[in-house]
Each structure stands twice: as C-alpha cells, then as structure tokens.
Amino acid sequence: MLSGLTIRGRCLLAAGAAAGICALVLDERDLLRVSAFVIALPLLALLLAGRVRFGIAARRHLDPPRIPVGSTADAALHLTGGGLPVEGLVVEDEVPHALGDRARFRLNALRGNGIRLDYSVTPALRGVHHIGPLRTWIGDPFGLATYERELAGRSRLVATPNVHELSGLPPGSGMGNGENGTAKMRAGHGNDDAMVREYRHGDDIRRVHWKSTARRDDLMVRVEEKPWQGGVTVLLDRRSAAHRGTGAGSSVEWAISAVASICLHLSKQGTQIRLLTEDGWPLTRDVEVLGDGQEDALLDSLAAVRPSPQRDLSCSRDPGEGHELIAVLGETTTAAVAELTRLRPPESRSLAVLLDVRAWNGEGSGRDVVRSAAQLRAAGWAVTVAEGPQARVPEVWQRLCGQVPEVTR
Structure with a gap:
C-alpha cells in the first residue's frame, strides 16, 4: 500500500509519526493534532492517486x-x-x-x-x-x-522492404508455363495422386481422402493448396557472411528489396511464386497470383527476415525443382556456384543477380564476383551484377531482361 509514496511522502509520514511519539511523551495535545494531520496528508494523497489510477x-x-x-x-x-x-x-x-x-x-x-x-x-x-x-x-x-x-x-x-516498380520479363522466359510444368501436371492417375496430409483437429470432415485413409490406416485429408505446377522460384541469399554493410544501407537489405520487387512484379503477370532461402527452405507458403491479402503475407515474411548464420550456399536438391529460377546472391564462392549449377537441369531457365558486396564496404569491385558471373554464364545462366549500394533495382532488372546492355567489367 505504502509503495506508492514518494520520498517526500515517506519523509512527511515519518515526521508525523515522530511528532506523534513526542506528543505522547510530552503530553502535548496540540502537537498530537499536528502529528495526526501530517500523517493523514500523505495517506490521503495516496488514496487519491490510487483512485485516479483505476479511473484511467x-x-x-x-x-x-x-x-x-x-x-x-x-x-x-x-x-x-x-x-x-x-x-x-x-x-x-x-x-x-x-x-x-x-x-x-x-x-x-x-x-x-x-x-x-x-x-x-x-x-x-x-x-x-x-x-x-x-x-x-x-x-x-x-x-x-x-x-x-x-x-x-x-x-x-x-x-x-521498399518495393520498386519493374517492367519487362527476361527473354525466352516462359514464367513457369513450359514443358516441365505441363509434364508434371500430367503425371499420375487421377485421384490417386491427390495431395494429402494427416488429419488435424479442426479440419473439415468433408476433406477426408478415404482411399489414402484406408491405405495408410490413418485419417488423411486432401490439401486444398494447389501443387507446385511450373511456377517461378525466387531464391534469396540472406547469409550474413555473404553480405557487407550495416543497417538499411547493407547489401542484404538491397537483396531483400530486390526480391520483394521481383516477386510482386511477377505476380502481376499471373505467375505462381515460390520464395526460398539459401538453405532451400520456403520463406513463406506457396502463393499463386498474389492477391486477396497474399501480397501482404509475402511482404510480412520479408519484413521478418533475419540474416542467416549459415556460411555456405548449399542445397540438397535443385531449388527450382526443374522450373525457372531467379536467384539473388551475395558473395558466392566457386564451389558454391559449382554446386548450384550441378543441381540445375541444363534445359531449365536460370537467372541470377550477383551482388558485388565489397562495394558496400567501399572496397571497390572484387574479382570473385566476376569469376562467379563467368562461371554461371558458362553453365547457361543469365547473369547481371549489382555494382554496389548505388545500383538501382529497376536498372538491374532491365539488364537481366536484356533491355539494357551489361556493364563492362
């Protein structure tokens, strides 16, 4: 109760108590009245403050x-x-x-x-x-x-992240509508290939897939989301070791802004987007023709992205699953490039934006990015380089689309 008293209030309360003791010892009634008033004053102030506290x-x-x-x-x-x-x-x-x-x-x-x-x-x-x-x-x-x-x-x-207005598409890009996607859509035999998962509390009983339930002896339900059918995979390299700079002007922030701009631009073309990180795991759920709140979900996921402690760019399988891939990469070693190109089928469309991350530290252009770009181009990738923090995302995208000539390095 008395914890709400200030130092002034505690001192006044102590002074009143001392005056009261003195009044009793000296048998001074006037001093006792003064003591009672001095003691009552901080207690009344405490009561008043407490009433206001509960009234706001x-x-x-x-x-x-x-x-x-x-x-x-x-x-x-x-x-x-x-x-x-x-x-x-x-x-x-x-x-x-x-x-x-x-x-x-x-x-x-x-x-x-x-x-x-x-x-x-x-x-x-x-x-x-x-x-x-x-x-x-x-x-x-x-x-x-x-x-x-x-x-x-x-x-x-x-x-x-800041989203830039982009225009155009890379030449020869089918945006996921090529043979790979079509072939995968034709694979299988009707309902036996339905996407299913285990029943969870709250699932609609009408979604139960009885054939799979009988086969697995466990309640299974149909997945309402459409399977991955020939969309575009966007790969975000968020490794802290692969980027330079700090704060809003760092290279990882540039990469996140570029990925957000590319995803929203492709969504306007009616493209199914899948966003992965450098470890091959999806950053957000698969989205098809972003809209009805899905744009916000994508931006929320990118807003919450944190740099990864993973040092190497390594995937256990092709991150694009045979479909088109657009990768926004930080500092990439020769071994990482070889691993990435090895997993990609030669006939698949692959594009990359390489960040010259040393420029974000003011160190000038590095030879590593030139070597990585040449290695990717030799594997059939379309590659452009973001030269530093002054590079504008729309201009880099236009170079990737072939609308603007590549900068000679």
Missing part, C-alpha cells in the same frame, strides 16, 4: 499498421478518465529506437470526456516493430504519492 483507460491506433521503410505512420492515443482532475499526469509510449524518439506527454488535467494524443513514427529499419506498452505516472499536486500504471499493451507495426 487508454487505447492506441496505428494508421497504417504496415508501411514501407522510410514512410510515416500516425499513432493516436485515446485516453479517458473517471472525471477526477489530475495534475502533472505524465504519459509515455515506448517506441523502439528504429522508429524514432520516445513519445512522452505531460498533461495538466484529464477530464471524463477524454483526450487524444497524436505522434508519428518513421521506421528506419525493415522489420516487425512493437510500440508500447503505454505507461503513466499518476501523482497528487503535492508530490507525496505516485503510481506507475500500464494503460495499453503493444501494437504491431510492420516495416516492409
């Missing part, structure tokens, strides 16, 4: 909750009170350093009809940020008691 409510609204890096989102705090006047009310919303300065407000009074506080945040870094909790310190006018209270929890703000 707040909520936070972010508009919009998902923005590109460098854009601004507006945060609105709506505070309502129980009608008690509050002097010196301090409200602070915890804001991550990547979003800007802290949001701190001092209010002279809070009435029952409430008040609205506005501030803005501008994410400097891609990621999933959490704003809050919202805290307040409620005290009395004499500074004898104060309470800290959490008024509102956390709100989620997604800072998505």
Whole structure:
C-alpha cells in the first residue's frame, strides 16, 4: 500500500509519526493534532492517486499498421478518465529506437470526456516493430504519492522492404508455363495422386481422402493448396557472411528489396511464386497470383527476415525443382556456384543477380564476383551484377531482361 509514496511522502509520514511519539511523551495535545494531520496528508494523497489510477483507460491506433521503410505512420492515443482532475499526469509510449524518439506527454488535467494524443513514427529499419506498452505516472499536486500504471499493451507495426516498380520479363522466359510444368501436371492417375496430409483437429470432415485413409490406416485429408505446377522460384541469399554493410544501407537489405520487387512484379503477370532461402527452405507458403491479402503475407515474411548464420550456399536438391529460377546472391564462392549449377537441369531457365558486396564496404569491385558471373554464364545462366549500394533495382532488372546492355567489367 505504502509503495506508492514518494520520498517526500515517506519523509512527511515519518515526521508525523515522530511528532506523534513526542506528543505522547510530552503530553502535548496540540502537537498530537499536528502529528495526526501530517500523517493523514500523505495517506490521503495516496488514496487519491490510487483512485485516479483505476479511473484511467487508454487505447492506441496505428494508421497504417504496415508501411514501407522510410514512410510515416500516425499513432493516436485515446485516453479517458473517471472525471477526477489530475495534475502533472505524465504519459509515455515506448517506441523502439528504429522508429524514432520516445513519445512522452505531460498533461495538466484529464477530464471524463477524454483526450487524444497524436505522434508519428518513421521506421528506419525493415522489420516487425512493437510500440508500447503505454505507461503513466499518476501523482497528487503535492508530490507525496505516485503510481506507475500500464494503460495499453503493444501494437504491431510492420516495416516492409521498399518495393520498386519493374517492367519487362527476361527473354525466352516462359514464367513457369513450359514443358516441365505441363509434364508434371500430367503425371499420375487421377485421384490417386491427390495431395494429402494427416488429419488435424479442426479440419473439415468433408476433406477426408478415404482411399489414402484406408491405405495408410490413418485419417488423411486432401490439401486444398494447389501443387507446385511450373511456377517461378525466387531464391534469396540472406547469409550474413555473404553480405557487407550495416543497417538499411547493407547489401542484404538491397537483396531483400530486390526480391520483394521481383516477386510482386511477377505476380502481376499471373505467375505462381515460390520464395526460398539459401538453405532451400520456403520463406513463406506457396502463393499463386498474389492477391486477396497474399501480397501482404509475402511482404510480412520479408519484413521478418533475419540474416542467416549459415556460411555456405548449399542445397540438397535443385531449388527450382526443374522450373525457372531467379536467384539473388551475395558473395558466392566457386564451389558454391559449382554446386548450384550441378543441381540445375541444363534445359531449365536460370537467372541470377550477383551482388558485388565489397562495394558496400567501399572496397571497390572484387574479382570473385566476376569469376562467379563467368562461371554461371558458362553453365547457361543469365547473369547481371549489382555494382554496389548505388545500383538501382529497376536498372538491374532491365539488364537481366536484356533491355539494357551489361556493364563492362
């Protein structure tokens, strides 16, 4: 109960208690009255602050909750009170350093009809940020008691990578509509090849695949998602050892922005997109013709990407599964390139954007990227090089599409 007293309130309470003891010892009734008043004053202040603490409510609204890096989102705090006047009310919303300065407000009074506080945040870094909790310190006018209270929890703000407007497609690219996809679609014999998985709690009983259930002696259901049928695989190399630079200007951030731009550009062409990381695992679920919220799901996945500690670029199988592959690669060794090209069928369409990551450290162009590009081209890949942080994603894409000549290196 007394934990809400400030140092001033505790001292006054101790002084009142000491005066009371002295009044009893000296039999001074006037001093005893003064002692009772001094003791009652911090206790009344404590009671008043406690009542106000339970009479205040707040909520936070972010508009919009998902923005590109460098854009601004507006945060609105709506505070309502129980009608008690509050002097010196301090409200602070915890804001991550990547979003800007802290949001701190001092209010002279809070009435029952409430008040609205506005501030803005501008994410400097891609990621999933959490704003809050919202805290307040409620005290009395004499500074004898104060309470800290959490008024509102956390709100989620997604800072998505920058997406650039791209145009054109690589020459000779069928965007997944070639023979490989068609052949795989014709494989099998009707319902026996239906995609199934084990039954999970909550699955619709109408999706049960009875033939597979009888064969495996376990309840199986049909998978509603369409199988991978000749789309385009986009490979993101997020290895921390393969990139240079820090913060929003690092090469890994450039690669993530390029991948986001390529995926959304291809989706507008009606292409089925599969996004993988350097270990061959999907970054997000398979999406077909991004839309109906799937674009947001893809951007959310890219917003949450973190660099991988994996040092080598290694896949146990062809990451494109025989279909078209677009790889955005960081620093790549000769052995990694040989492994990647070995897994790819010669007839499959393969494209790569190689990042000259040394340029992100101001070290100038490295010979490794030239050697890797020549090795990929010799294997039949279409390759372009991003020369450094000054390279613009649309220009690099146009070079990959053959609309702009390659830079002589």
